[in-house]
Amino acid sequence: xxxxxxxxxxxxxxxxxxxxxxxxxxxxxxxxxxxxxxxxxxxxxxxxxxxxxxxxxxxxxxxxxxxxxxxxxxxxxxxxxxxxxxxxxxxxxxxxxxxxxxxxxxxxxxxxxxxxxxxxxxxxxxxxxxxxxxxxxxxxxxxxxxxxxxxxxxxxxxxxxxxxxxxxxxxxxxxxxxxxxxxxxxxxxxxxxxxxxxxxxxxxxxxxxxxxxxxxxxxxxxxxxxxxxxxxxxxxxxxxxxxxxxxxxxxxxxxxxxxxxxxxxxxxxxxxxxxxxxxxxxxxxxxxxxxxxxxxxxxxxxxxxxxxxxxxxxxxxxxxxxxxxxxxxxxxxxxxxxxxxxxxxxxxxxxxxxxxxxxxxxxxxx
Numbered sequence: 001x002x003x004x005x006x007x008x009x010x011x012x013x014x015x016x017x018x019x020x021x022x023x024x025x026x027x028x029x030x031x032x033x034x035x036x037x038x039x040x041x042x043x044x045x046x047x048x049x050x051x052x053x054x055x056x057x058x059x060x061x062x063x064x065x066x067x068x069x070x071x072x073x074x075x076x077x078x079x080x081x082x083x084x085x086x087x088x089x090x091x092x093x094x095x096x097x098x099x100x101x102x103x104x105x106x107x108x109x110x111x112x113x114x115x116x117x118x119x120x121x122x123x124x125x126x127x128x129x130x131x132x133x134x135x136x137x138x139x140x141x142x143x144x145x146x147x148x149x150x151x152x153x154x155x156x157x158x159x160x161x162x163x164x165x166x167x168x169x170x171x172x173x174x175x176x177x178x179x180x181x182x183x184x185x186x187x188x189x190x191x192x193x194x195x196x197x198x199x200x201x202x203x204x205x206x207x208x209x210x211x212x213x214x215x216x217x218x219x220x221x222x223x224x225x226x227x228x229x230x231x232x233x234x235x236x237x238x239x240x241x242x243x244x245x246x247x248x249x250x251x252x253x254x255x256x257x258x259x260x261x262x263x264x265x266x267x268x269x270x271x272x273x274x275x276x277x278x279x280x281x282x283x284x285x286x287x288x289x290x291x292x293x294x295x296x297x298x299x300x301x302x303x304x305x306x307x308x309x310x311x312x313x314x315x316x317x318x319x320x321x322x323x324x325x326x327x328x329x330x331x332x333x334x335x336x337x338x339x340x341x342x343x344x345x346x347x348x349x350x351x352x353x354x355x356x357x358x359x360x361x362x363x364x365x366x
Contacts, residue, residue, distance in 0.1 A: 024050045027061065028102070029070035030185065033192050035171040035199055036101035036147040037069035040081065042200035043106045044068070046114045049079075069102035081105040083148070092136055092144075101147035107140050118208060130220065131212055133275075139207045143168060167202050171195045224276055230286065238284055239360045241353075242291040273304065287315040288360040290353070298339055299356035301363075302347045316345030317359070318366040335359055 066079035303313035339349035
């Protein structure tokens with residue numbers, strides 16, 4: 001007989017659940033739980049197919065309408081979403097190669113529906129697809145990787161520190177402690193429902209609406225508009241000007257210099273520039289981004305990285321400028337108002353927009 005399942009209740013985050021439909025029963029394994037099945041059960045309950053509440057306390061797997069993280073079967077046509085079986089290598093696709101967990105499987109098949117329902121737009125709306133990819137990149141993929149034991153970095157060295165604050169760790173801490181006197185299935189199910197609430201709140205309230213809808217999408221619109229106006233800035237089409245500060249794309253200057261990093265590597269959302277270049281078929285690619293310092297102390301000219309997550313720039317600022325500042329830099333560059341150029345060449349500054357633009361234009365020719 002199959003392992004008994006733990007039943008889950010509909011979460012309180014979506015108000016679009018159908019009524020007067022046959023009850024659908026979703027379950028996963030009992031015992032110790034992880035973030036992937038907690039989040040997977042939460043997400044699948046947001047869909048039209050599985051949005052109503054179960055009405056039985058226990059049942060074997062074969063009788064369930066959907067089974068997550070147990071059973072040894074991945075068969076979306078029958079709503080079986082396990083990832084532990086031999087030979088399972090399913091990935092999200094669309095450029096992502098991390099093996100999926102049960103949460104990743106649910107998201108792959110139902111993510112667009114869930115996002116569209118929560119945004120109250122049609123599933124074909126372009127923002128749905130953009131969010132579908134962005135939420136996977138910046139939230140779901142880490143859950144898949146942690147559950148499948150995939151290291152974040154290609155190294156055999158032990159980590160320098162322990163991080164026990166990420167979502168998977170916080171969900172894991174909700175399991176019943178071995179010294180807990182009440183180890184009943186009722187207490188276990190209560191703990192699992194708490195895990196679902198935690199994971200679901202992170203998914204909906206923090207990641208989807210708290211960040212991506214409130215901040216990421218508006219930033220996307222700003223950057224898209226600025227990219228479309230690139231030829232108004234310079235005939236090369238390789239210089240973009242951000243007309244207003246975008247927290248998703250720019251980091252504070254001190255952090256950039258201290259970490260020797262750039263907005264294209266320090267902010268995970270800056271990868272949108274690369275995606276928009278592909279979507280908008282921008283050629284040649286952007287080499288420099290100009291933006292005003294967030295405290296109004298001048299303008300920055302920043303080199304775009306070769307790809308997301310890389311330190312190397314497509315076209316660093318000229319070597320002869322690097323490490324210079326103020327009058328010495330202005331003299332070397334032949335441009336008044338220069339403030340600095342970082343030693344790596346990824347960023348420089350000028351007191352005025354005209355000066356920063358002159359630096360970018362000169363850098364394209366050197």
